[in-house]
Amino acid sequence: MSRLVVTDTGPLIHLAQADVLHLLELVGEICIPETVLTELERGSTDTSELEFTVEQVEYDDATYPHLDPGETAALVLCADRNAVLLTDDLDARKTAQDEGIEVHGSVGVILYAYSHSELSEETAKRVLRALKQDTNLYLSSPLVEHAIQLVESDEAGW
Template identity: 30%
Template sequence: MPNVIVSDTSCLILFYKIGELDLLKKLFGKLHVTNIVLKEFNQPVPDWIEVVDLKTDVHKGLSGYLDAGEATSIALASEYEDSLLIIDEIKGRKAAKEMGIPVTGSLGVLITAKNKGHLKAVKPVIAKIQKTNFRISKELIERVLEKAKES
């Protein structure tokens, strides 16, 4: 497991909506977010979510084609040698990967949580996700269930 876990806003909002925010604590212990992500999340954050100031201006180069939360999350993850970025948006994931930053998404978090014994099954959580406005294709659901050995 990487030393530093950085989260973009979408994962926080999604897990908050479905009542699974604590799953992130169980899995990672601590999350790092930027002030922008904190503002976008717009909910009180527990003490295991640490708001970190950026040390670089990397996000300025990314903000031309990504939203501010994604740009600052990628920039924050880039400041650590051993980090993992939780980001769902395809353009943001691509940009982070091009910078050599390991990424996962909200659904990847669910697979990891199951593999580590924090979830008995992914399928009921996906059912809760489908009741939100989080867009998820049938093909992606099938791939996730296959990886979670629930297909």
């Protein structure tokens, strides 16, 4: 049985913009809160190539007042289902870590795919650069270079 991975809107958008959305299916069974689906439908992100389930999540707006509804719903679902969280939001990542939830982002998905031989070294490096250059995800140059070094040294993965 594969692990349950809950994602908020960010990684879905960023991986789609980098044309590697399909890599999400490698990390586990993808589930998104209904709130995230609503956010995606408001935008123009095409997730038709991705297989995922959608769950209704009940939560109090005061649960994580510093996060948006999609991130809050994803965190609540992770806590309820003992799932891994995918998010590119720094506040959501910190909150997940504080709650003891395993958390990764779009860069982590690329590193995971490389470490499981789903991407060549050159493709992984190209996609990491594309995440910085061709998407609306803010990544610092040192972070991208560190991820590329992990690929080059075969230390990538979860």
